[in-house]
Amino acid sequence: MSEECVLRCVLMLCCALLSANASNWLYLAKLSSVGSIRDEETCERLRGLIQRQVQICKRSVEVMDAVRRGAQLAIDECQFQFRNRRWNCSTLETMPVFGKIVTQSTREAAFVYAISAASVAFAVTRACSSGELEKCGCDHNVHGVSPEGFQWSGCSDNIAYGVAFSQSFVDVRERSKGQSSNRALMNLHNNEAGRKAILSHMRVECKCHGVSGSCEVKTCWKAMPPFRKVGNAIKEKFDGATEVEQRKTGTTKVLMPRNSQFKPHTDEDLVYLEPSPDFCDHDPKMPGMFGTVGRQCNRTSKAIDGCELMCCGRGFQTQEVEVVDRCSCKFHWCCYVKCKQCRKMVEMHTCR
Numbered sequence: 560m561s562e563e564c565v566l567r568c569v570l571m572l573c574c575a576l577l578s579a580n581a582s583n584w585l586y587l588a589k590l591s592s593v594g595s596i597r598d599e600e601t602c603e604r605l606r607g608l609i610q611r612q613v614q615i616c617k618r619s620v621e622v623m624d625a626v627r628r629g630a631q632l633a634i635d636e637c638q639f640q641f642r643n644r645r646w647n648c649s650t651l652e653t654m655p656v657f658g659k660i661v662t663q664s665t666r667e668a669a670f671v672y673a674i675s676a677a678s679v680a681f682a683v684t685r686a687c688s689s690g691e692l693e694k695c696g697c698d699h700n701v702h703g704v705s706p707e708g709f710q711w712s713g714c715s716d717n718i719a720y721g722v723a724f725s726q727s728f729v730d731v732r733e734r735s736k737g738q739s740s741n742r743a744l745m746n747l748h749n750n751e752a753g754r755k756a757i758l759s760h761m762r763v764e765c766k767c768h769g770v771s772g773s774c775e776v777k778t779c780w781k782a783m784p785p786f787r788k789v790g791n792a793i794k795e796k797f798d799g800a801t802e803v804e805q806r807k808t809g810t811t812k813v814l815m816p817r818n819s820q821f822k823p824h825t826d827e828d829l830v831y832l833e834p835s836p837d838f839c840d841h842d843p844k845m846p847g848m849f850g851t852v853g854r855q856c857n858r859t860s861k862a863i864d865g866c867e868l869m870c871c872g873r874g875f876q877t878q879e880v881e882v883v884d885r886c887s888c889k890f891h892w893c894c895y896v897k898c899k900q901c902r903k904m905v906e907m908h909t910c911r
């Protein structure tokens with residue numbers, strides 16, 4: 560082989576390794592319509608899936624639209640939870656959808672992995688309960704009379720199915736590496752922590768039956784929390800995430816807190832390996848790193864949404880903008896509310 564050829568091979572290998580990011584399946588969110596993954600053939604053409612995910616897709620074509628919705632849910636929730644932070648979860652039109660951020664081992668990457676694993680488990684479980692899928696339905700292991708005396712009935716969310724699907728689909732890449740690299744260990748841990756955030760917020764919903772609303776008979780079922788609750792829980796774990804490093808105990812590798820004064824993280828905590836960049840400046844070499852120029856900030860807040868921190872000390876501009884609001888609302892008998900439209904000027908601050 561010529562020298563040039565060897566060089567080209569090395570480059571191609573590097574490209575393949577770089578582009579095959581474990582979260583590339585989130586690109587499914589960019590598919591336009593419901594029902595766009597119809598048959599096994601479509602699985603081959605989907606961008607962002609690795610070979611083993613293509614195989615899962617072929618085996619479970621009917622589940623794939625729920626996976627696509629899960630990807631969208633993850634992106635939407637990430638953008639909501641990070642709306643007031645310097646890194647605001649903006650997506651690109653290319654892979655990986657969150658840019659280079661997710662190829663690092665920061666706490667932002669930890670959040671992305673956790674929310675993605677959770678969102679697939681959530682969307683697939685929802686699809687099971689709604690009767691959309693042949694492979695799964697309601698959880699019939701929940702039945703009989705509870706110790707509190709109510710009747711389990713109705714459709715309990717089949718979270719076990721959703722979690723198992725998420726484990727096989729989302730974790731496939733890390734598991735295939737034989738759990739060797741730190742990165743794989745970190746991703747697997749955070750994926751699992753994301754799914755735990757649903758499991759630990761499962762709740763019992765009930766309905767009363769009886770004469771004119773009396774609660775003579777109560778039937779109940781197990782339900783997932785709204786996804787916003789899951790997002791809030793994972794965001795809290797992001798705020799308290801633990802920096803870890805790899806240690807060996809015997810022949811197994813484990814992640815332990817870098818600072819040995821800290822108590823070990825639990826299964827539900829998020830972990831990360833490297834500190835985050837400051838996200839202040841646009842970096843053309845780092846797709847997804849947009850910087851905070853032009854971001855809106857809060858002049859009175861001392862937190863990260865405040866102009867001081869958000870603008871990284873560069874200062875900010877103030878504009879007067881007109882907002883239209885509903886005001887002087889009156890209740891009319893019966894039964895509607897009529898409001899006026901009020902225009903008022905408010906100050907808007909944006910980072911220089």
Ligand SMILES: *[C@@H]1O[C@H](CO)[C@@H](O)[C@H](O)[C@H]1NC(C)=O
Nearest residue numbers: 638647648649849850851854
């Ligand atoms: C995030 O901030 C950038 C500016 O840095 C802005 O262009 C973009 O619309 C924001 N994205 C979201 C999802 O709010």
Ligand SMILES: *[C@@H]1O[C@H](CO)[C@@H](O)[C@H](O)[C@H]1NC(C)=O
Nearest residue numbers: 856857858859860861862865
């Ligand atoms: C700005 O921050 C202050 C203090 O944290 C808060 O009370 C206020 O509601 C914020 N304003 C906006 C527009 O978010």
